[in-house]
Amino acid sequence: MDETTSEPEAVRRPASGTESSRANRAWWDENADEYQQDHGAFLGDARFVWCPEGLDEAEAELLGPASALRGRDVLEVGAGAAQCSRWLAAQGARPVALDLSHRQLRHALRLGRADGGPDDGPDGSEPGFPLVEADATALPFAAGSFDLACSAFGALPFVAEPDRVMREVRRVLRPGGRWVFSVTHPLRWALADEPGPAGLTVLASYFDRTPYVEQDARGRTVYAEHHRTLGDRVRDVVGAGFRLVDLVEPEWPDWNQQVWGGWSPLRGRLVPGTAIFVCERG
Numbered sequence: 001m002d003e004t005t006s007e008p009e010a011v012r013r014p015a016s017g018t019e020s021s022r023a024n025r026a027w028w029d030e031n032a033d034e035y036q037q038d039h040g041a042f043l044g045d046a047r048f049v050w051c052p053e054g055l056d057e058a059e060a061e062l063l064g065p066a067s068a069l070r071g072r073d074v075l076e077v078g079a080g081a082a083q084c085s086r087w088l089a090a091q092g093a094r095p096v097a098l099d100l101s102h103r104q105l106r107h108a109l110r111l112g113r114a115d116g117g118p119d120d121g122p123d124g125s126e127p128g129f130p131l132v133e134a135d136a137t138a139l140p141f142a143a144g145s146f147d148l149a150c151s152a153f154g155a156l157p158f159v160a161e162p163d164r165v166m167r168e169v170r171r172v173l174r175p176g177g178r179w180v181f182s183v184t185h186p187l188r189w190a191l192a193d194e195p196g197p198a199g200l201t202v203l204a205s206y207f208d209r210t211p212y213v214e215q216d217a218r219g220r221t222v223y224a225e226h227h228r229t230l231g232d233r234v235r236d237v238v239g240a241g242f243r244l245v246d247l248v249e250p251e252w253p254d255w256n257q258q259v260w261g262g263w264s265p266l267r268g269r270l271v272p273g274t275a276i277f278v279c280e281r282g
């Protein structure tokens with residue numbers, strides 16, 4: 001078999017934290033261009049979209065009223081091309097966009113160049129806020145650096161140790177700081193990841209936490225996703241010292257006709273696809 005061209009094999013097996021980070025960094029570096037090409041228009045260059053359902057922070061105000069964001073230090077975890085951070089900057093906040101993937105952060109620079117707006121740096125190639133290449137399980141910031149933290153599907157579905165991310169976010173937040181993150185709704189784990197009717201059939205146990213892994217012909221992990229049940233996520237949040245303020249399950253709106261991976265109007269109208277946790281640091 002030609003190892004360089006064969007498709008990765010999808011399996012369910014354990015994948016360590018280091019193994020998952022290494023694989024996912026390479027996967028996002030390799031797939032960032034295609035991801036931005038496929039989803040960039042829906043995400044918008046400077047919108048804050050929480051999920052494929054299209055819930056927008058401008059209307060949801062899960063981080064608080066937009067008018068209260070001015071002057072706030074905000075960490076975006078797993079920022080991708082940092083579209084959310086660009087929206088935050090436009091509200092007068094001081095975002096820092098962190099991501100594991102160099103190529104995703106290159107797209108943040110590209111967006112800075114594309115619109116040439118007032119948030120751009122002096123040479124027109126900077127987004128006007130820091131981009132940080134790092135792993136969400138080891139945040140390179142001093143304790144108490146931020147007022148708010150957010151993540152729209154960044155890092156948490158992909159890390160083997162989400163409790164480490166929780167503890168790290170708590171450490172870098174100031175007391176009373178809000179931490180809002182969206183992830184794939186845990187219910188989806190049990191269903192086939194298909195946008196059509198096949199995606200309405202239970203295929204696996206919701207309670208089976210064995211990671212979803214794609215591996216190459218030599219058995220090396222090239223992509224990993226990690227499952228937490230709803231209860232696991234709540235325990236991660238509370239165990240790290242946060243108070244859970246709300247759990248938002250966005251409903252699929254009529255205007256949204258897109259299919260994004262396993263997300264679709266068909267499934268969205270019947271079962272939740274996204275869970276958004278609104279937490280506050282004690």
Ligand SMILES: C[S@@+](CC[C@H](N)C(=O)[O-])C[C@H]1O[C@@H](n2cnc3c(N)ncnc32)[C@H](O)[C@@H]1O
Nearest residue numbers: 028078079080100101135136152153154155158
């Ligand atoms: C689905 S994208 C979400 C980004 C953005 N909110 C969006 O909707 O495009 C997931 C992002 O998480 C990043 N990521 C994955 N694992 C990470 C980790 N351990 N630490 C930091 N970022 C990570 C990926 O590089 C990717 O950019």
